[in-house]
Amino acid sequence: MINYHNVLTTCPYCGTGCALHLQVLDDQLVGVLPAKEHVIAQGGLCIKGWNAHAFVNHKDRLKTPLIKKNGIFMEATWDEALDLIASRLAAIKAESGPDSVAVLSSAKCTNEENYLLQKFTRAVIGTNNVDHCARL
Amino acid sequence: MTDRLTELREEIYKILPEVDGVIALKKGPSAIVAPYLFVKEAADDLQKLAVWPKEPVPDTLKIIQRAHPEARLAIVVRGCEERGLVEMSKHSQVDLDKVTLIGLACTAEEADICRCTKPAPTHAKIVIGERVEGTVDRLTDDFTAKSLEEKLAFWKQEYSHCIKCYGCRNICPQCFCNVCTLEDEKWVETGRLPLPQPSMYHLIRSMHMTAKCVACRECEETCPAGIPLSIQFRLIARDVKQMYGYETGENLDQQPPQLLVLEEGEYERTGLPH
Numbered sequence: 001m002i003n004y005h006n007v008l009t010t011c012p013y014c015g016t017g018c019a020l021h022l023q024v025l026d027d028q029l030v031g032v033l034p035a036k037e038h039v040i041a042q043g044g045l046c047i048k049g050w051n052a053h054a055f056v057n058h059k060d061r062l063k064t065p066l067i068k069k070n071g072i073f074m075e076a077t078w079d080e081a082l083d084l085i086a087s088r089l090a091a092i093k094a095e096s097g098p099d100s101v102a103v104l105s106s107a108k109c110t111n112e113e114n115y116l117l118q119k120f121t122r123a124v125i126g127t128n129n130v131d132h133c134a135r136l
Numbered sequence: 137m138t139d140r141l142t143e144l145r146e147e148i149y150k151i152l153p154e155v156d157g158v159i160a161l162k163k164g165p166s167a168i169v170a171p172y173l174f175v176k177e178a179a180d181d182l183q184k185l186a187v188w189p190k191e192p193v194p195d196t197l198k199i200i201q202r203a204h205p206e207a208r209l210a211i212v213v214r215g216c217e218e219r220g221l222v223e224m225s226k227h228s229q230v231d232l233d234k235v236t237l238i239g240l241a242c243t244a245e246e247a248d249i250c251r252c253t254k255p256a257p258t259h260a261k262i263v264i265g266e267r268v269e270g271t272v273d274r275l276t277d278d279f280t281a282k283s284l285e286e287k288l289a290f291w292k293q294e295y296s297h298c299i300k301c302y303g304c305r306n307i308c309p310q311c312f313c314n315v316c317t318l319e320d321e322k323w324v325e326t327g328r329l330p331l332p333q334p335s336m337y338h339l340i341r342s343m344h345m346t347a348k349c350v351a352c353r354e355c356e357e358t359c360p361a362g363i364p365l366s367i368q369f370r371l372i373a374r375d376v377k378q379m380y381g382y383e384t385g386e387n388l389d390q391q392p393p394q395l396l397v398l399e400e401g402e403y404e405r406t407g408l409p410h
Contacts, residue, residue, distance in 0.1 A: 046299060
């Protein structure tokens with residue numbers, strides 16, 4: 001049985017919130033189509049939205065965290081990566097104070113994730129150095 | 137009188153057992169419409185059948201046929217979409233021998249939105265809905281009445297709004313080259329905005345659409361800058377007709393001029409009409 005359908009979703013590239021359709025043929029992502037009746041996108045997309053499907057199955061996509069050892073990025077588990085981040089951030093904060101750390105968030109995250117990150121920055125790290133990639 | 141949507145749904149129900157699928161439009165979340173392949177195994181999906189807004193369904197057929205060249209498919213087509221398929225078939229992008237066309241006549245209101253002069257299919261054996269007369273394309277007529285200087289100023293102004301999203305190329309069912317000139321740095325510099333004037337992006341695209349564009353207006357509809365692109369394509373189609381007697385998208389047997397080896401005397405050059 002042939003299966004072709006479109007999945008309505010939100011473009012992951014910025015905070016504007018354009019809707020787009022991901023074209024799916026036999027469970028494979030094959031392309032993007034604009035959503036004509038969507039209130040924000042109104043059937044248009046920018047060049048990033050038009051290519052929003054490209055990274056999903058890209059050969060260069062990172063699937064695990066990488067930790068640099070002896071100048072070379074090595075694959076690592078999430079536990080290893082998070083342990084390293086936590087210990088380094090704690091050490092830097094202890095050595096140089098909380099304002100020596102800055103956090104940059106992303107428009108690709110949800111509102112809730114962004115809230116969480118600023119809360120982490122202010123309450124856990126203890127700095128107001130938090131900004132966002134959409135300040136272009 | 138049964139309405140067009142109900143009539144179309146009944147027609148698809150009828151044809152569904154005989155084919156591997158029927159390409160038409162379906163309402164999704166928030167009633168937003170997208171192309172869909174209806175199959176007999178999930179015939180209930182037809183409750184969500186839609187007819188408007190129109191979508192680039194000729195491209196959907198191409199995508200499915202590339203993966204399933206042997207499939208027996210049917211597709212619901214408006215006048216412009218049928219003309220698009222005629223051109224795509226001539227350029228070996230779709231195989232119409234394995235496709236049943238279900239025609240859908242546009243309403244007067246739809247024809248008006250598209251400024252469409254030919255709002256009904258002519259090849260499909262079945263046509264749902266009442267055929268209406270085409271409308272006058274006032275936007276193109278107004279443009280034609282301008283002087284050469286005004287025309288130049290018009291396009292410079294319009295192209296200056298372009299954000300180079302490549303949407304007009306991406307959505308166009310007639311744009312199918314594997315290697316696209318518009319991605320060649322020699323012609324279109326990456327990251328350069330506003331476009332240099334004259335815009336090679338738009339000029340190259342107009343030339344490449346010659347005897348291919350069937351005025352479906354998908355490019356115009358997806359343009360975030362609202363550039364009235366179909367004006368240029370409709371005038372090119374007019375010129376192709378006047379210069380070569382070739383009516384884009386009409387006749388399955390007529391070879392498009394760019395596919396022929398031009399022999400002396402085969403075409404009489406009548407000169408540019410403007």
